[in-house]
Amino acid sequence: MTKQTFEITVDGETRSVIAEPDMPLLYALRGALEKKGPKFGCGLAQCGACTVLLDGEPIRSCVTPIDSVSGEVRTLDGLATDGTPHPVQAAFIEEEAPQCGYCTNGWMMYAVAMLEKNPDVSDQEIRDNFAGLKCRCGTHMAILRATKAAADAMKA
Amino acid sequence: MNEIVKDRAGLTRRGLLQSGGALVVAFSVPAGLAGTAGPAAAREPHRPLDPAALDSWIAVGEDGRVTIYWGKMDMGQGTDTGIAIMAAEELDVDVDVVDIVAGDTALCVDQGGASSSSGVQRSGVAIRHAAAEARRLLLELAAEELEVPAADLRVENGTVVAASDASKSVSYGELVGGQLFSHKLDWNGRLGNSLELAGTAQPKDPSEYRLVGTHIPRKDVPGKVMATMDFAHHLVVPGMLHGRTVRPPVAGAVPEAIDDSSIADTGAQVVWKGNFVGVVAEDEWDAIRAARDLAVTWSEPGPQLQTDTGGVHDFIRRAEIKSEEHTTDDGDFDGALAGAATVVEAEYEYPFQSHARMAPAFGLVDVRDGGATIWTDSQKPHSVRPGVADVLGLPIENVRAIWMPGPGSYGRSDADDGAIDAAVMSAEVGRPVRVQWMRNEGIAWDPKGVASVSTGRAAIDADGNVVGYHYGIKGFSRQNMRSRGDEAGSVLAGHLLGREPHNAYAARSPEQSYAFDAMRYTEQVIDPLLKVASPLRTAHFRDPMGMEVHFGQESFIDEVAEAAGADPVAFRLKHLTEPRDRAVVELAAEKANWQSRVGPNPDPGDGAVRRGRGIAYAQRNGAVNALVAEVEVNLETGEVYVPRFILASDHGQIINRKSMRTTLEGNLIMALSRTLFEEVEFDPEMVRSEDWATYPILEMAQVPQAIDIHMIDRTDIGPRGAGEASTRIVPGAVANAVYDATGIRIRKLPLTNAGVRAQLTGA
Numbered sequence: 026m027t028k029q030t031f032e033i034t035v036d037g038e039t040r041s042v043i044a045e046p047d048m049p050l051l052y053a054l055r056g057a058l059e060k061k062g063p064k065f066g067c068g069l070a071q072c073g074a075c076t077v078l079l080d081g082e083p084i085r086s087c088v089t090p091i092d093s094v095s096g097e098v099r100t101l102d103g104l105a106t107d108g109t110p111h112p113v114q115a116a117f118i119e120e121e122a123p124q125c126g127y128c129t130n131g132w133m134m135y136a137v138a139m140l141e142k143n144p145d146v147s148d149q150e151i152r153d154n155f156a157g158l159k160c161r162c163g164t165h166m167a168i169l170r171a172t173k174a175a176a177d178a179m180k181a
Numbered sequence: 182m183n184e185i186v187k188d189r190a191g192l193t194r195r196g197l198l199q200s201g202g203a204l205v206v207a208f209s210v211p212a213g214l215a216g217t218a219g220p221a222a223a224r225e226p227h228r229p230l231d232p233a234a235l236d237s238w239i240a241v242g243e244d245g246r247v248t249i250y251w252g253k254m255d256m257g258q259g260t261d262t263g264i265a266i267m268a269a270e271e272l273d274v275d276v277d278v279v280d281i282v283a284g285d286t287a288l289c290v291d292q293g294g295a296s297s298s299s300g301v302q303r304s305g306v307a308i309r310h311a312a313a314e315a316r317r318l319l320l321e322l323a324a325e326e327l328e329v330p331a332a333d334l335r336v337e338n339g340t341v342v343a344a345s346d347a348s349k350s351v352s353y354g355e356l357v358g359g360q361l362f363s364h365k366l367d368w369n370g371r372l373g374n375s376l377e378l379a380g381t382a383q384p385k386d387p388s389e390y391r392l393v394g395t396h397i398p399r400k401d402v403p404g405k406v407m408a409t410m411d412f413a414h415h416l417v418v419p420g421m422l423h424g425r426t427v428r429p430p431v432a433g434a435v436p437e438a439i440d441d442s443s444i445a446d447t448g449a450q451v452v453w454k455g456n457f458v459g460v461v462a463e464d465e466w467d468a469i470r471a472a473r474d475l476a477v478t479w480s481e482p483g484p485q486l487q488t489d490t491g492g493v494h495d496f497i498r499r500a501e502i503k504s505e506e507h508t509t510d511d512g513d514f515d516g517a518l519a520g521a522a523t524v525v526e527a528e529y530e531y532p533f534q535s536h537a538r539m540a541p542a543f544g545l546v547d548v549r550d551g552g553a554t555i556w557t558d559s560q561k562p563h564s565v566r567p568g569v570a571d572v573l574g575l576p577i578e579n580v581r582a583i584w585m586p587g588p589g590s591y592g593r594s595d596a597d598d599g600a601i602d603a604a605v606m607s608a609e610v611g612r613p614v615r616v617q618w619m620r621n622e623g624i625a626w627d628p629k630g631v632a633s634v635s636t637g638r639a640a641i642d643a644d645g646n647v648v649g650y651h652y653g654i655k656g657f658s659r660q661n662m663r664s665r666g667d668e669a670g671s672v673l674a675g676h677l678l679g680r681e682p683h684n685a686y687a688a689r690s691p692e693q694s695y696a697f698d699a700m701r702y703t704e705q706v707i708d709p710l711l712k713v714a715s716p717l718r719t720a721h722f723r724d725p726m727g728m729e730v731h732f733g734q735e736s737f738i739d740e741v742a743e744a745a746g747a748d749p750v751a752f753r754l755k756h757l758t759e760p761r762d763r764a765v766v767e768l769a770a771e772k773a774n775w776q777s778r779v780g781p782n783p784d785p786g787d788g789a790v791r792r793g794r795g796i797a798y799a800q801r802n803g804a805v806n807a808l809v810a811e812v813e814v815n816l817e818t819g820e821v822y823v824p825r826f827i828l829a830s831d832h833g834q835i836i837n838r839k840s841m842r843t844t845l846e847g848n849l850i851m852a853l854s855r856t857l858f859e860e861v862e863f864d865p866e867m868v869r870s871e872d873w874a875t876y877p878i879l880e881m882a883q884v885p886q887a888i889d890i891h892m893i894d895r896t897d898i899g900p901r902g903a904g905e906a907s908t909r910i911v912p913g914a915v916a917n918a919v920y921d922a923t924g925i926r927i928r929k930l931p932l933t934n935a936g937v938r939a940q941l942t943g944a
Contacts, residue, residue, distance in 0.1 A: 124257030125589035126405030163850025
């Protein structure tokens with residue numbers, strides 16, 4: 026394979042990336058675009074640490090080839106507005122949800138995707154939304170509290 | 182003790198003069214370290230790195246900011262904030278003005294890294310003493326400056342004010358800003374976890390606390406949530422290559438031939454040294470492709486791992502005992518057993534488990550000019566430093582390890598291995614190399630938690646009294662790899678370059694205050710399944726062997742209680758001797774509305790789902806916890822669900838209340854995952870658990886509905902580590918609850934659906 030130039034729009038900015046067509050989006054985000062939110066956890070779409078939003082839907086950037094990306098990519102780095110945390114970020118800070126913080130990106134991006142569509146969610150819907158995400162430190166209870174608080178803030 | 186410098190004008194000169202004393206080791210930049218960024222800049226070249234020098238621990242800037250140089254680091258439980266709280270409390274400054282520099286071997290004294298949950302318990306207490314002494318010196322300087330007796334001074338957030346005349350004040354920054362204290366502390370002469378410091382000043386009495394025991398927001402959280410914090414994984418250094426390691430398909434295989442042309446299209450370069458194989462490339466994806474595609478001819482050593490997942494516990498039973506110790510041997514247990522009216526006996530099996538960090542191993546190393554700079558997320562950078570020096574044959578003084586945050590570590594994980602891999606590759610290619618293991622390596626090749634078989638035997642007399650009690654554990658060593666990756670035999674790359682493991686024989690015994698007339702605890706350790714470069718090498722995994730030992734012990738206590746005709750809580754309270762132990766058991770039982778009974782729940786429900794509750798308790802290094810688990814067992818699927826935990830915890834003095842709570846929640850959830858799901862699968866050729874599908878951990882669907890935490894704050898005894906102590910009680914509490922719900926005693930972890938179903942139907 027040979028490297029090609031791809032244009033991707035991330036957090037409102039269109040950037041050129043030179044890469045193999047099958048290179049997962051994650052490596053462009055981590056590399057040339059210097060994003061700190063999405064992280065390498067498994068490269069297998071099994072943990073969610075690499076999650077970004079593509080046109081509002083969570084995708085696993087570690088298995089998404091860059092040549093398949095068309096649409097608006099949104100990362101944790103781009104959630105805040107002029108330095109003001111997104112309500113999900115504000116709630117995760119208030120609850121002190123992360124421990125090591127390595128997986129937190131995935132949980133927040135799934136929370137944002139869910140709550141921006143509909144903040145009126147039940148406790149069970151919050152749990153179901155997080156299926157497939159992993160956290161090794163065991164911060165799940167704090168994540169649930171934070172997500173519920175974010176939902177309340179976004180309903181208000 | 183040096184004389185206190187009271188002349189502000191002379192402080193700089195005299196401080197510098199005194200810092201040249203024989204006991205003070207000045208930090209100078211060794212070869213290969215030039216141009217490193219980050220916290221290095223925070224410390225002036227003349228600042229000492231001598232445990233007995235106050236200046237090694239605390240610096241006050243001209244702006245009044247306080248820097249604490251800490252020889253441990255935070256693994257995500259907020260321990261750095263805890264250290265800042267303890268220092269700020271003694272210094273009478275706000276936590277916000279305290280900065281923590283952690284885990285840089287050029288800047289921080291070796292306090293053992295993250296280890297034994299001793300962050301606040303030991304290193305924090307040392308820094309508490311240093312901070313108290315610094316405050317005393319600052320007040321003496323202020324007394325001179327303000328011409329007021331020291332006793333008439335008070336401190337308001339770093340400004341010393343005369344009580345009699347508020348117009349008289351001077352700030353810490355004005356008193357010593359940027360200068361050295363040039364003052365000696367009493368140091369107990371030890372490095373690592375057991376390092377202790379003392380000064381003339383006594384730390385505050387708890388009645389004077391403003392900060393300790395409250396909730397102070399963690400310093401690390403906003404950066405993690407806002408994606409502004411640098412993890413080690415974000416670091417890029419000039420000239421850096423991306424490295425990937427290439428592992429054999431079967432354990433014990435070594436490379437015989439490598440076809441470089443197989444990766445020609447990636448532009449990557451092969452690194453082959455001894456039995457170590459890796460690739461480096463300018464581009465990360467090219468390195469990943471090259472590692473995946475590289476054609477290596479491996480030797481065919483035949484099955485090396487001797488047994489498999491299903492056979493490992495019988496293997497342990499049969500294996501030659503290499504080390505045996507009766508850690509408790511009170512009274513005549515054998516006599517009690519011989520004379521018993523009833524003997525209770527049971528065995529408990531615990532699997533190999535993986536640290537399985539959220540990201541597998543990382544390391545970034547720049548080897549040049551006879552030295553090395555290491556950026557590592559290892560929880561023991563002071564051990565990685567000698568490890569790299571040993572593997573590469575470098576003088577240790579030319580090696581510097583700089584810790585940066587990474588995924589949670591939980592003991593002697595693969596982190597140390599990643600750093601050494603990067604060092605080997607950097608030395609070979611002459612450029613900085615960043616190594617990131619892939620997911621399969623992170624689970625298949627990390628050092629494992631110990632598989633074991635425990636045996637309980639109890640003698641009960643005709644009146645139902647327990648007159649003899651024995652609990653023993655037999656298993657692999659928790660120190661097949663040293664807990665410190667500080668020499669080549671304790672890291673994978675060292676093995677691949679010809680070194681053999683250190684392999685101490687180490688196990689663990691119950692940490693509890695049960696007393697029986699005759700009692701014995703026994704530890705038996707066997708050899709590893711494969712000595713060198715083993716995917717089943719064993720090492721410390723969060724609360725090393727605490728889970729193994731107390732799963733069996735607390736299950737067996739329940740079995741003995743029933744045989745003696747006693748309720749599990751009543752039986753524990755009858756035999757526990759420590760008041761703090763009794764207090765947490767009583768508190769957990771009270772908060773769980775414990776209903777006393779002998780034997781299983783007579784009313785567990787009549788559908789597919791049966792309900793029960795169980796208790797377990799244990800100490801750990803001065804902390805003590807009791808846990809009640811409520812469970813639902815689905816008789817058809819075998820699924821065990823824990824809707825509610827009730828924890829009573831006593832970790833001595835609480836430093837940061839909310840961090841304590843979230844830490845305890847994390848311990849319980851991680852331990853629940855290990856109880857219900859985690860088992861490393863392997864066959865005689867290789868470990869087969871290599872991702873989250875083949876090594877499942879708990880997900881949100883299995884998280885309890887409620888975790889009730891009841892904390893006892895014992896300000897009088899100082900802090901006791903909370904990072905691990907409440908993990909070891911989880912499997913016993915859950916297994917006891919499963920028995921309560923079903924009448925079936927499950928003596929084998931994990932409690933997977935299939936495993937539980939098999940036990941239920943086999944009964």
